[in-house]
């Protein structure tokens with residue numbers, strides 16, 4: 001195990017979006033259901049968040065002098081040097097003034113250009129919870145063009161997300177090994193799994209998992225399931241099932257019998273009440289004492305990579321949430337879980353990756 005939890009802080013000492021469619025374009029809602037205590041938008045885990053997160057708005061409102069350094073990073077210089085000057089000018093003006101896209105004169109030119117010259121932007125606009133952006137940010141899929149290369153280079157994009165991916169896998173392996181030290185088999189559910197990259201990676205590094213760990217990957221998106229099924233076939237992993245259903249509709253399938261869970265890339269687009277509603281809904285699936293690992297974006301991303309946060313929100317309408325570090329504990333506890341502590345994507349530290357105990 002890479003780290004352990006510091007008793008007082010609850011932080012690991014050594015560490016390693018049914019999002020909102022809304023907005024500029026007609027968006028596709030992938031599925032419909034409701035979660036107790038959550039708005040109906042929780043649906044495909046993240047939809048209709050026209051309202052900006054107040055923790056992000058705080059950073060939008062900073063004076064120009066405190067924001068101009070974001071325009072000088074290597075990835076920002078690369079982006080502005082490779083897109084048309086008029087588009088770059090409008091974008092920079094909006095960013096420095098902290099205006100929301102629609103309030104910025106000429107903003108539609110930025111949106112049009114970003115949609116036409118990126119694969120990531122249109123995919124996120126249509127379905128902010130899509131796994132397809134992560135395929136690129138985890139470096140499984142090539143990117144093309146200055147906009148997508150910018151995202152892959154940026155701290156908030158290819159850096160933090162890949163760091164999160166590695167940290168999640170390392171900690172999950174340690175946790176699953178603890179379960180296997182006590183019992184012969186371990187049932188893992190990956191909630192909102194996408195194509196199941198995390199579990200697949202863990203099995204490829206730990207051959208004993210093929211026989212002793214069962215991964216149930218739950219995802220509502222048929223394309224994610226299709227890719228996952230293709231990958232497990234390729235790697236001859238018979239210990240995977242893909243369950244194409246909503247994470248909130250699993251009642252009866254898991255009667256207190258799940259030994260370990262992953263909830264990665266799901267909470268980031270949900271408001272606090274939605275997070276509590278979802279965690280409350282998931283808890284009865286787990287046997288008493290079992291762990292659930294859940295990742296939450298934190299305000300650090302707005303602090304450290306405001307330009308990327310601005311571009312993402314203002315060109316796609318994606319209502320990412322930026323709660324302060326430590327809020328995940330409160331959310332788990334309000335949902336009836338114990339909180340063991342958290343670790344982070346190192347060295348970026350944009351995510352609080354918390355461990356709840358059922």
Ligand SMILES: C[S@@+](CC[C@H](N)C(=O)[O-])C[C@H]1O[C@@H](n2cnc3c(N)ncnc32)[C@H](O)[C@@H]1O
Nearest residue numbers: 043044045192193194219220221246247264265
């Ligand atoms: C951002 S991706 C995260 C994928 C994966 N967990 C990872 O971290 O690489 C979010 C995934 O959650 C899925 N999803 C969204 N809402 C869902 C729901 N209500 N039930 C099941 N899956 C859902 C999406 O289809 C998408 O594949």
